[in-house]
Amino acid sequence: MVSIARKTLFHDLIPFVVAQAGIVFSVSLVTIQIGIFFGFTRSTSIIIDRTKADIWVVSSKFQQLDLTLPIPYQRLTKAKKVAGVRHAEGFISQSVVWQQSTQPIAPVNVIGLEDNSQFFSLDQFSNSQTQDIQSPYTAVLNDSDVQFLNISKAGDTAKIGAQQVKIVGFTSRLRSIVSAPFLFTSLENGAAIVRADAQPKAKPMGNPPNLVNTDSITAVLVRAQPGQDLGQLKQRLKAALPETLVYTQAELSTLTRTYWLNNTGVTFILGMGAVVAIAVGTVIVSQVLYTSVVRHLSEYATLKAMGASHVFLYRVILEQALWMALLGYIPGMGLSMVLGAWTLQTQAIQILVTPASAAAVFGLTLVMCSGSAVFAIQKVISLDPALVFKPE
Numbered sequence: 001m002v003s004i005a006r007k008t009l010f011h012d013l014i015p016f017v018v019a020q021a022g023i024v025f026s027v028s029l030v031t032i033q034i035g036i037f038f039g040f041t042r043s044t045s046i047i048i049d050r051t052k053a054d055i056w057v058v059s060s061k062f063q064q065l066d067l068t069l070p071i072p073y074q075r076l077t078k079a080k081k082v083a084g085v086r087h088a089e090g091f092i093s094q095s096v097v098w099q100q101s102t103q104p105i106a107p108v109n110v111i112g113l114e115d116n117s118q119f120f121s122l123d124q125f126s127n128s129q130t131q132d133i134q135s136p137y138t139a140v141l142n143d144s145d146v147q148f149l150n151i152s153k154a155g156d157t158a159k160i161g162a163q164q165v166k167i168v169g170f171t172s173r174l175r176s177i178v179s180a181p182f183l184f185t186s187l188e189n190g191a192a193i194v195r196a197d198a199q200p201k202a203k204p205m206g207n208p209p210n211l212v213n214t215d216s217i218t219a220v221l222v223r224a225q226p227g228q229d230l231g232q233l234k235q236r237l238k239a240a241l242p243e244t245l246v247y248t249q250a251e252l253s254t255l256t257r258t259y260w261l262n263n264t265g266v267t268f269i270l271g272m273g274a275v276v277a278i279a280v281g282t283v284i285v286s287q288v289l290y291t292s293v294v295r296h297l298s299e300y301a302t303l304k305a306m307g308a309s310h311v312f313l314y315r316v317i318l319e320q321a322l323w324m325a326l327l328g329y330i331p332g333m334g335l336s337m338v339l340g341a342w343t344l345q346t347q348a349i350q351i352l353v354t355p356a357s358a359a360a361v362f363g364l365t366l367v368m369c370s371g372s373a374v375f376a377i378q379k380v381i382s383l384d385p386a387l388v389f390k391p392e
Helices: 001-009 013-044 046-050 072-077 132-133 187-198 230-240 247-264 266-295 299-303 310-347 356-381 385-389
Strands: 053-057 085-100 103-113 140-141 157-160 163-171 182-186 219-226 244-248
Touching: 013 046, 013 103, 013 247, 013 310, 013 356, 046 103, 046 247, 053 230, 053 247, 072 085, 072 187, 072 219, 072 230, 085 187, 103 187, 132 182, 140 187, 157 187, 163 182, 163 187, 182 187, 219 230, 230 244, 244 247, 247 266, 266 356, 299 310
Parallel strands: 103 182, 140 163
Antiparallel strands: 053 219, 053 244, 085 103, 085 157, 085 219, 140 182, 157 163
16 A cells, blocks of 8 residues: 555656645745744743743833833832842833934834843843943844944944943844844933933933932832742732732733734734645645546556455545655755744744644644545545546
C-alpha cells in the first residue's frame, strides 16, 4: 500500500510540487498569523512584564499604560509606609512629541525609572548601563527605532517641547507593536520631559528638579515583604491610597492584553487571515488530489477489479494526503521561523511560535489535507471496475 500511495503521488511531479507550494504557503501564513497574534498580545504588556514588581498601584481610571490618568507622587510616599511593603518606586509612562530639525514630529513614549531601579534594568537589554540615564536630560532608545527617529549614534539630540534630550545608549528587543518607541530615562528626567512637552514655551532649568508630592507619575511599583500575602497587601494599599486601583503584576498584564484584544480588530483580522490561508491550501490540495485520481482512474479500476476493498483505497488516498501534509508542513514552519527571527532582529517585532502553536498548525495541516482527500475518495468509491475492460 505504501509504494502504491507514494508512486501515485510522486508520479505527477509538477502537480505535486504545485500542491506542496500551496501547502507551504498555507502553513507559513497560518503560522505567521498565529505568531503575530501571540507576539502582538505579549508586546502589549511588554513593559509590565519586564518590570518585576509584585504590585502595581495605578489611577482609578486606568485602562492600559497608554490610556490612564496620572496619580500624585504623594501616593509613592504613602505606599512606602504601608505595612508589608518592602520597597516602592515611582514609574512614569507618558507619550510626548519628539522633534528633529530635519524630520517630521513623531510620538515617543517616555519611560521614567527610579535611579538604580530594583524593578527594571536596561543592562539586560543593551550595552548601556542604567546609570547612563541619571545624567540630566539623557535617555536610552531602542536600536530598531533609530531610523524612524533620525538618530544615528549615541550623543545625538532631539527636542521634546523646548527641552533638548540626549541619547546616550540603545536597547534591543524592547518594542511594542501598539506603542510609540520607548524612551527610557530617569524618573526626574521623565517628569521634566513630560512637563516640557505640555508647556513647550517654558524653558526648563539645567537640571531636572526633584519630584515633590504634587508632581504626577503613572504608577507606584511595590515589592512585598518576604512571606507577605499579596491579597492582604493589596487591600491595605487600596485603603491607604484613595482613587487608585491595585493589581498584581500578572493581573495588570492580563488586564492590558484583554483591553487590546477586546477593543481592537486585531483578533478578527488575524483570524480572517488564518481562515483564508487554510481555505487556499484546502482548495489547492483538493484540486491536486482529485486531478491525480482522475489521471489514474484505470489503475484504481484495476485495483477494484482485483478485489481491493474500499478501506484499502481510502488508506491509499489518505496516505497521499498525509504525505502532502508532512512535506508541506516542515518547510512551511521553517520559513515561518526564519521570518520570525528576521522581524525580531530588524524590527524588534516578535512573531511568537510556541510548541503549542506549532502543534496546532500541524494538526490544522493534517485536517486540511485529510479533508481535501474526501473529494478524491468519493471519485474512487463510485468508480466502476468494468472501466478497466473498456477499450481506449
